[in-house]
Amino acid sequence: MHISPEMISLFWTLGLGGMITSTIYFVYGLAYEYVFRAMITSVTVENLDPVYKWVLQFLTEKGYLADKMSDAVVKVVKKKKNWWEPKQKEKKTVEYYPAPG
Numbered sequence: 001m002h003i004s005p006e007m008i009s010l011f012w013t014l015g016l017g018g019m020i021t022s023t024i025y026f027v028y029g030l031a032y033e034y035v036f037r038a039m040i041t042s043v044t045v046e047n048l049d050p051v052y053k054w055v056l057q058f059l060t061e062k063g064y065l066a067d068k069m070s071d072a073v074v075k076v077v078k079k080k081k082n083w084w085e086p087k088q089k090e091k092k093t094v095e096y097y098p099a100p101g
Helices: 005-038 052-061
Strands: 071-077 093-099
Antiparallel strands (some): 071 093
């Protein structure tokens, strides 16, 4: 079996082009994840904390809680995954529901 020189150069070109493209895509993904994670913040306020009432008042004023509600129920939403899919870290989605207090 004889492979022509044109085919060999084509394989080299496609291989190097694919490597360069995948490297650029990988670096872009790392930079995007770094910037995205720098913009996320997480806060936990327990109900015994003196700031708790202020946070509830602020959330009510901004419309995240109903007027007559004094508490919020937080539910972490996870996507269902199939067992055959590779594991990946995903950001959890948080939903806020007003709850009577």
